[in-house]
Amino acid sequence: MASAYDYDDSSHEGRDSSHEGLEYDPNYVPDAVKTFVVHLYRQIRDKNVYEIHQMYEGSFQLLTERMFRDTPWPSVEAVASYVDNDHVFCMLYKEMWFRHLFARVMPTGMQRVESWDNYCNLFGVVLHGVVNMQLPNQWLWDMVDEFVYQFQSYCQYRSKLKSRSHEELQLIRQYDQAWNVYGVLNYLQALVEKSTIIQILEREKEGLEIFTATDGYDYDNGSSNVLKMLGYYSMIGLLRVHCLLGDYSTGLKCLVPIDISQQGVYTTIIGSHITTIYHYGFASLMLRRYVDAIQEFNKVLLYILKTKQFHQKSPQYDQILKKNEQMFALLALSLSLCPQVKLVEENVNNHLREKYNDKMLRMQRYDDEAYSLYDELFSYACPKFITPSAPVFDEPLGNYNQDAYRLQLKLFLFEVKQQQLLSGVRNFLKLYSSISIGKLATYIEVDEPTLRTVLMTYKHKTHAVNSKGNIISHADIDFYIVEDVLHIIESKPAKRYGDYFIKQILKYEGLITELERVRLD
Numbered sequence: 001m002a003s004a005y006d007y008d009d010s011s012h013e014g015r016d017s018s019h020e021g022l023e024y025d026p027n028y029v030p031d032a033v034k035t036f037v038v039h040l041y042r043q044i045r046d047k048n049v050y051e052i053h054q055m056y057e058g059s060f061q062l063l064t065e066r067m068f069r070d071t072p073w074p075s076v077e078a079v080a081s082y083v084d085n086d087h088v089f090c091m092l093y094k095e096m097w098f099r100h101l102f103a104r105v106m107p108t109g110m111q112r113v114e115s116w117d118n119y120c121n122l123f124g125v126v127l128h129g130v131v132n133m134q135l136p137n138q139w140l141w142d143m144v145d146e147f148v149y150q151f152q153s154y155c156q157y158r159s160k161l162k163s164r165s166h167e168e169l170q171l172i173r174q175y176d177q178a179w180n181v182y183g184v185l186n187y188l189q190a191l192v193e194k195s196t197i198i199q200i201l202e203r204e205k206e207g208l209e210i211f212t213a214t215d216g217y218d219y220d221n222g223s224s225n226v227l228k229m230l231g232y233y234s235m236i237g238l239l240r241v242h243c244l245l246g247d248y249s250t251g252l253k254c255l256v257p258i259d260i261s262q263q264g265v266y267t268t269i270i271g272s273h274i275t276t277i278y279h280y281g282f283a284s285l286m287l288r289r290y291v292d293a294i295q296e297f298n299k300v301l302l303y304i305l306k307t308k309q310f311h312q313k314s315p316q317y318d319q320i321l322k323k324n325e326q327m328f329a330l331l332a333l334s335l336s337l338c339p340q341v342k343l344v345e346e347n348v349n350n351h352l353r354e355k356y357n358d359k360m361l362r363m364q365r366y367d368d369e370a371y372s373l374y375d376e377l378f379s380y381a382c383p384k385f386i387t388p389s390a391p392v393f394d395e396p397l398g399n400y401n402q403d404a405y406r407l408q409l410k411l412f413l414f415e416v417k418q419q420q421l422l423s424g425v426r427n428f429l430k431l432y433s434s435i436s437i438g439k440l441a442t443y444i445e446v447d448e449p450t451l452r453t454v455l456m457t458y459k460h461k462t463h464a465v466n467s468k469g470n471i472i473s474h475a476d477i478d479f480y481i482v483e484d485v486l487h488i489i490e491s492k493p494a495k496r497y498g499d500y501f502i503k504q505i506l507k508y509e510g511l512i513t514e515l516e517r518v519r520l521d
Contacts, residue, residue, distance in 0.1 A: 026075040041083040053136035116178045144233040154179040155386035159401035181388035188234040195231025248283035289464045290338030291474035297331040329381035332356040336363040
């Protein structure tokens, strides 16, 4: 009888040296692959999470590098007989097969459609079947992550009509529901709702649940962690999809049940941690919630600085480094628009200055060169936006894969230009504790009505609505007006006595070490 498993996500390949020059045969199953699938099948049936994780992160990677570096793994039909033709395990294997294909081999249009069908079948089992297994969180995160990635990839593929062959265009027409944006959003939302993960997190806050303490696993009662964790990671997936669509408010609302101010299940997998904060920070930047963006980028960048050496052998290491560089660029943008350097930890600030100090100084001048730098950093660090609508096949065919990106860049640069005059006002406010509106208007060389408009704009642009619906200020310089006189309030950073003493202790220890070395010499 077929058992109910969940699905997997990974992108690896490899090729044994003895296979070099041979034609790929999808029906040939090496002995090492037979042993792997049989053992994995047995461990999933036995709910041995530790062993499954070792095979998923270790054995699969090793076999990929040794035997399938630039070819697909054997087909699911070829391995099915070794796992009792188990329907759900075959879907799991097929998901791994497609993920490997997307990572190392260019998929065809038909393979993209087949991967969508396989995800639909997998999610159908999880949502409507009885799933009683335990799978590693890494596997479940990779699943959701890859699902969103392949959706993004298909939208890019479909939007390059001019580059598609006649056969590919026919396939896009025929399978117009494949990777449909409503289907993607519905599956992710259905996983969130069916898993009741929002209610679980609420009960945890009340002390009635131990979800975080067990990292989402069910060790005691032998039930499954699959639906629960897929629902949890789907909230992050929804944030990412809405960011790709440019709907930042909805994306942040999807993440509200997860308290990112605390360590949680999302931080146990580094890919999940980085993806969450990257998209949260970017959405906050686009919504002018600069303080939120700066604080979260600072925390995750500090975490990466401290831990990246432990991930050097991870298949995600290159992606970790890429996202690290992109988040430094986004932090530079955030600080240029909202100069709150006091929110950034010293080590992070030092690395930021090494990378972007000159550019940040030039960006704050708001001249033509500054706009080109804003354009450059935004283009480098932003997500790969998508146009989710179905293509129009009118002649002549064109490519519109850059349209969504150009729109988001235009909106961002428009916001930057609106900040230009505000920067001059802020510089004057820093010089005074109080000043009359007439005098400030003279300095800025505008009339008083215009200055009042600018001041109202400053108030508007330095306030934003947070995730709880409250209006918060991210200004380091604020003011109020009494009888045509501006009274300036400069926020004072809280003194970090602990950080100061630790810094001085480290300097002292370094000095002692140097003196001892000199004395020994």
